[in-house]
Amino acid sequence: MSLERSWVESANSAETDFPLNNLPYGAFAVEGGAHCGVAIGEMILDVTRLEADGRIEIEPGAGKVLEGCDWTAFMGLGPGAWARLRAALGEMLAEGSGDARMLAGYLVRQADVRMVMPFRVSEYTDFYAGKHHATHVGTMFRGAENALPANWLSIPIGYNGRASSVVVSGTGVRRPFGQIKGQDEDLPRFAPSARFDLELELGAVVGRPSEGMVSVAEADQMIFGYVLLNDWSARDIQAWEYQPLGPFQSKATATTIGPWIVPRAALEPFRVSTPERERELLPYLREPGPMLYDIALEVGLAPEGRAETVIARTNYREMYYSSAQQLAHHTTSGCPMRVGDLLGSGTISGPEPGAFGSLLELSWGGKEPLTLDSGETRSFLEDGDTVTLRGAAQGDGYRVGFGACTGTIKPAGDLPGWATE
Amino acid sequence: MSLERSWVESANSAETDFPLNNLPYGAFAVEGGAHCGVAIGEMILDVTRLEADGRIEIEPGAGKVLEGCDWTAFMGLGPGAWARLRAALGEMLAEGSGDARMLAGYLVRQADVRMVMPFRVSEYTDFYAGKHHATHVGTMFRGAENALPANWLSIPIGYNGRASSVVVSGTGVRRPFGQIKGQDEDLPRFAPSARFDLELELGAVVGRPSEGMVSVAEADQMIFGYVLLNDWSARDIQAWEYQPLGPFQSKATATTIGPWIVPRAALEPFRVSTPERERELLPYLREPGPMLYDIALEVGLAPEGRAETVIARTNYREMYYSSAQQLAHHTTSGCPMRVGDLLGSGTISGPEPGAFGSLLELSWGGKEPLTLDSGETRSFLEDGDTVTLRGAAQGDGYRVGFGACTGTIKPAGDLPGWATE
Numbered sequence: 001m002s003l004e005r006s007w008v009e010s011a012n013s014a015e016t017d018f019p020l021n022n023l024p025y026g027a028f029a030v031e032g033g034a035h036c037g038v039a040i041g042e043m044i045l046d047v048t049r050l051e052a053d054g055r056i057e058i059e060p061g062a063g064k065v066l067e068g069c070d071w072t073a074f075m076g077l078g079p080g081a082w083a084r085l086r087a088a089l090g091e092m093l094a095e096g097s098g099d100a101r102m103l104a105g106y107l108v109r110q111a112d113v114r115m116v117m118p119f120r121v122s123e124y125t126d127f128y129a130g131k132h133h134a135t136h137v138g139t140m141f142r143g144a145e146n147a148l149p150a151n152w153l154s155i156p157i158g159y160n161g162r163a164s165s166v167v168v169s170g171t172g173v174r175r176p177f178g179q180i181k182g183q184d185e186d187l188p189r190f191a192p193s194a195r196f197d198l199e200l201e202l203g204a205v206v207g208r209p210s211e212g213m214v215s216v217a218e219a220d221q222m223i224f225g226y227v228l229l230n231d232w233s234a235r236d237i238q239a240w241e242y243q244p245l246g247p248f249q250s251k252a253t254a255t256t257i258g259p260w261i262v263p264r265a266a267l268e269p270f271r272v273s274t275p276e277r278e279r280e281l282l283p284y285l286r287e288p289g290p291m292l293y294d295i296a297l298e299v300g301l302a303p304e305g306r307a308e309t310v311i312a313r314t315n316y317r318e319m320y321y322s323s324a325q326q327l328a329h330h331t332t333s334g335c336p337m338r339v340g341d342l343l344g345s346g347t348i349s350g351p352e353p354g355a356f357g358s359l360l361e362l363s364w365g366g367k368e369p370l371t372l373d374s375g376e377t378r379s380f381l382e383d384g385d386t387v388t389l390r391g392a393a394q395g396d397g398y399r400v401g402f403g404a405c406t407g408t409i410k411p412a413g414d415l416p417g418w419a420t421e
Numbered sequence: 422m423s424l425e426r427s428w429v430e431s432a433n434s435a436e437t438d439f440p441l442n443n444l445p446y447g448a449f450a451v452e453g454g455a456h457c458g459v460a461i462g463e464m465i466l467d468v469t470r471l472e473a474d475g476r477i478e479i480e481p482g483a484g485k486v487l488e489g490c491d492w493t494a495f496m497g498l499g500p501g502a503w504a505r506l507r508a509a510l511g512e513m514l515a516e517g518s519g520d521a522r523m524l525a526g527y528l529v530r531q532a533d534v535r536m537v538m539p540f541r542v543s544e545y546t547d548f549y550a551g552k553h554h555a556t557h558v559g560t561m562f563r564g565a566e567n568a569l570p571a572n573w574l575s576i577p578i579g580y581n582g583r584a585s586s587v588v589v590s591g592t593g594v595r596r597p598f599g600q601i602k603g604q605d606e607d608l609p610r611f612a613p614s615a616r617f618d619l620e621l622e623l624g625a626v627v628g629r630p631s632e633g634m635v636s637v638a639e640a641d642q643m644i645f646g647y648v649l650l651n652d653w654s655a656r657d658i659q660a661w662e663y664q665p666l667g668p669f670q671s672k673a674t675a676t677t678i679g680p681w682i683v684p685r686a687a688l689e690p691f692r693v694s695t696p697e698r699e700r701e702l703l704p705y706l707r708e709p710g711p712m713l714y715d716i717a718l719e720v721g722l723a724p725e726g727r728a729e730t731v732i733a734r735t736n737y738r739e740m741y742y743s744s745a746q747q748l749a750h751h752t753t754s755g756c757p758m759r760v761g762d763l764l765g766s767g768t769i770s771g772p773e774p775g776a777f778g779s780l781l782e783l784s785w786g787g788k789e790p791l792t793l794d795s796g797e798t799r800s801f802l803e804d805g806d807t808v809t810l811r812g813a814a815q816g817d818g819y820r821v822g823f824g825a826c827t828g829t830i831k832p833a834g835d836l837p838g839w840a841t842e
Contacts, residue, residue, distance in 0.1 A: 123544065123584055128666055149664050154609050155600055159666040160581035163544055164757040176754040177634065179576055179703065188575050190703045190753075213598065215839040234754070243570050245549055245580040246667020252756035282600065282611045284840040332611075333597040333655070335673035336585045418636045419705040 001269040003398040005095040008107070010041030017260075017392055017401020018042075020093055023086060024260035024402070025225065027070045028113040034069040036118075039260055039403070040093055043107040047089070050106055056092075058085060071261065072120045075207040075224050076339045082207070082224065086265055115259035117168045118227075119205060122340035124161040124255065125330060126201075126231055128152075129321035129346040131275075136349060136361045153279040156321035156329050158343075161231075162252045166342065169228075169259050169405045175383065175412040176253040177419075178237035190419060192412035193234035193250075195366065195380045198387045199347040200299050200357035202316050203229035204323035205261055206341035210331055217288045219327035222337070226267065226293075226323075228258035228389045228405035229344050235360055235380070255344070258389065258405035266400050270294045270393035272317045274325075284328060291322035295402075297348060297391040299357065301372065304384025309372040311362060314348055314355040316391070321346075383411040422690040424819035426516040429528070431462030438681075438813055438822025439463075441514055444507060445681035445823070446646065448491045449534040455490040457539075460681055460824070461514055464528040468510070471527055477513075479506060492682065493541045496628040496645050497760045503628070503645065507686055536680035538589045539648075540626060543761035545582040545676065546751060547622075547652055549573075550742035550767040552696075557770060557782045574700040577742040577750045579764075582652075583673045587763065590649075590680045590826045596804065596833040597674040598840075599658035611840060613833035614655035614671075616787065616801045619808045620768045621720050621778035623737055624650035625744035626682055627762035631752055638709045640748035643758070647688065647714075647744070649679035649810045649826035650765050656781055656801070676765070679810070679826035687821050691715045691814035693738045695746075705749060712743035716823075718769060718812040720778065722793065725805025730793040732783060735769055735776040737812070742767075804832040 004020040005012050011019050018024065018039040027034045028044060037044035048066040050056045058065040058074060059081045065073050074081065092099045128134055131148070134157075138147030151157065167173075175196055181188040207224025214222065231251065238250030271290040295316040302308035326343055349357040356362045359380050363369050366379040381387070386408040392401035425441040426433050432440050439445065439460040448455045449465060456469035469487040471477045479486040479495060480502050486494050495502065513520045549555055552569075555578075559568030572578065588594075596617055602609040628645025635643065652672065659671030692711040716737040723729035747764055770778040777783045780801050784790050787800040802808070807829040813822035 151600075151602075151609070151661055151664065155662055157662070157666055158669050160583055160669070162581055162756055164759050164762075165755070174755055178753055179572075181572075187700075188572075188703065190705055213837065213840065215837070217839075237754070240572055241576055241578070242665070242667075243572065244663070244667070245578055246663075246665070248579050248581070249750070249754035249756065252751075252754040254755070279608075282609065282840075283842055284611055329670070330673075332599050333658070333670040333673040334586070334595055334675070335583055335670065338585050341585075416634065416636070418638075419634065419703075421704055 002396045006040060006093050007095050007097060007100040008041045008043055008093060010043065013041070014397050016041050017399060017403055019398045020090060021395065021398055022262060022266045022400045023089055024262045025071045025118055026260045027116050027118045029116050034116045036066045036071055038089055039110065042110055044110055044113065045089065045093065045103065046106045046108055056088060070117060070119050072340055075119060078208060079221065082263070086263060115168055115170065118259060118261050120340050121163040121166045121342050122338040124163045124166055124342045125158050126161045126251065126344035127156055127158040127326050127346040129156045129319050129326060130348050131320040132318060132351050133347040133349040133357060133361065136356065140365045154282070156326045158326060158330065159246045161255065161344070165252050166255045166257060169256055171254070171256065171407065172410045173232055173254045173256065173407045174410045176234050176237065177412060177415065178234055178249050179240055180236045181240045188240055193236055195235035196409065197233045197235050197359045197380055198299065199231040199233055200297060200312065200389055201229040201231050201347060202295070202345045203227045203257055204327065204343040206327065206337055206343065207339060209339055210337045212331065212334060214328055214331045216285065216291065216324045216328045220291055220324035222327060223264050223323060225261040225263045227261050228391055228402045230256040230387060230389055230405055230407060231344055232256065256405055256407045258402050260403045262400060262402055267293045267393060269395060274322055275320060284332065285325050287322065287325065291324045292317050292319055293393060295391050295393045297389065300388040301378065302386045303372065303374060303376055303382065306374040308388065311370060312354060312356055314350040314357060316348055318348055318350050319345055381409050383409050385409045423817045427461060427514045428516050428518060428521040429462045429464055429514060431464065435818050437462050438820060438824055440819045441511060442816065442819055443683060443687045443821045444510055445683045446492045446539055447680045448537050448539045450537050455537045457487045457492055459510055460531065463531055465531055465534065466510065466514065466524065467527045467529055477509060491538060491540050493761055496540060499629060500642065503684070507684060536589055536591065539680060539682050541761050542584040542587045542763050543759040545584040545587055545763045546579050547582045547672065547765035548577055548579040548742070548747050548767040550577050550740050550747060551769050552741040553739060553772050554768040554770040554778060554782065557777065561786045575703070577747045579747060579751065580667045582676065582765070586673050587676045587678060590677055592675070592677065592828060593831045594653055594675045594677065594828045595831045597655050597658065598833060598836065599655055599670050600661055601657045602661045609661055614657055616656035617830065618654045618656050618780045618801055619720065620652040620654055621718060621733065621735070621810055622650040622652050622768060623716070623766045624648045624678055625748065625764040627748065627758055627764065628760060630760055631758045633752065633755060635749055635752045637706065637712065637745045637749045641712055641745035643748060644685050644744060646682040646684045648682050649812055649823045651677040651808060651810055651826055651828060652765055653677065677826055677828045679823050681824045683821060683823055688714045688814060690816060695743055696741060705753065706746050708743065708746065712745045713738050713740055714814060716812050716814045718810070721809040722799065723807045724793065724795060724797055724803065727795040729809065732791060733775060733777055735771040735778060737769055739769055739771050740766055802830050804830050806830045
């Protein structure tokens, strides 16, 4: 594949995340609500307004699909509608399109708008499917001999997260309070998390519902697209709460997703296989073809008022299980899946220190603080820190990118009276 | 409190779950949808039709609140609206009401209708807040010395469940497949669960949203009402999957709730305190007053074509943490709560064998099978078994009950071709 040229000049740069090849789905605030748009170069095509003005029909007979301020209703129309809209917008925005003059009135500058949630999250599930991450964390907590749990090479380990705390890039993230017990303390205190962390993940957005078990191939076709995802984690709260039923409040403060859902169709040229299996998988988890993607990822950390340091560079192809495998596993019990379900990949870490997708790994449990370009050090996040995730698949002279997924840490604030002695 | 008499004669029986004192919220199927109703004796008052006909105004200016086939929109109106409707219906249904003749046309027999979901579940959280249950399970798995996890007396332990698999009483429950590894096996198999279990719980239905931390007192006021809840659990799938991030597919087959949401207001006369603390709680978890309820509970098990045996009798007052404490804890991280959130109490077991709220405890991990009245034995559930939960608070000559919460086990069926070798 090579660059598909657009009459929107900024979309033809080798540096943009948003060439015509991409056309990711987002939503931006307008007075009294939000509009759906697709990114093209430095601009957004306002598809809600196109539909309202009768310039485009999303689905014959379906009425105004994009009135709902986000892409959820459109996702629910299924893959036929996804393909038709993508083809229609691709033609309209292509170099030489006769619609250019008309469409120019429907472009807004990304720099001029505030992005909002691109879809309504039904339920959020987070996985633990990166072998390097699981090995690093396991080594810290249980030693190198017992790093991976016994089930890890058989199951894409997952747990249910909290949909209500999923927020869009740019939303401030308030440092949480919680029960924390130090190793030398007998009893827990109720205090702000002192080990607040990021997790670099990719989120798969489910666009088709299911009842009963689905195969990996079917699961892949249910995925509408992918977003960057930062699964903020309070390590000190987690350490005290997680036995025996898993993480709960430590993961419920916020999960930040990027503003742009990159369509699965745009990522097709970048498919790669999951790594060789170290233990044969049960038949229901075997993949009929490559289900990961070659997506370069990075994490930037900027202290308040300072320049950013890129603290990690890795790639989505490092995952041991694909989102399609995770989704297939999710349905084994008969669990129904719904439009808008969000599946976090699990932390994406490479094998080398510069490729770790969390501060827990980067500072090795806080024992080896990172030094930023500014000279400051970090074991975990400080108030005012801004974390930015970025990702892109590199084509021949173009890239299919995800935009920036950012969040800034706000101080915990004061406890209400009833929570103090 | 004593019985409040109604002109609906069956509501005045000391045996009915649904005297005028109760007025629980449910929904029943009608052609093309569902209507909202409140139970009164053996009847249901069709409140959707009352509203549609202009006989009652749920909330001035809010339009038709009950068009949506369930009580979710009404719950969202908040406690003022809850109190007004309860008072209005109480007057209309009271003995001597001038509306009796008109209202008689709005009564349907419970026996003639199929109940559907009374509200839309936003997210489902399950807790582990029964000390007897946690002690029993811990003893089986870790021995009596280490039965309770170190955090248990400090935290109402909870984990996020799956809202999409919450179903209403009467829905068949298909035995799940899953990864299962026997203790003498090296690798897991993909097979139907052979240790499929019930869990007797009460569910708290959240009727008011929150942002940021709420106190226990505030949390109590956010609860719209309570339902019976059976948290079906595949113990063999759970044993293999749950480390390190908790239960996932083992709890995702189905969670059955009773058809009737008993209003918090109807339970007020039955408030009791949580048991004495064995470890002082942090201030944010302390209760300003009694937050549990004296609700007698029982579990019935009927093999296919056989009579039911009551296998457990216990009481909600056995819980160590109240739903209000659980909800307050849920918000500590900043996690937003929403209308329709459902909080499972955790399995409600008493200290004695006849009071255990799961087969895992009743058969002590399968080692001591139960003998039913029919002479059959049970360690875990067999295909065709019907499980029925019941519960009621006993007043002076009346009871405030929850109706029956039932589910019948359907066989697992055949695996699709792609899931076999």
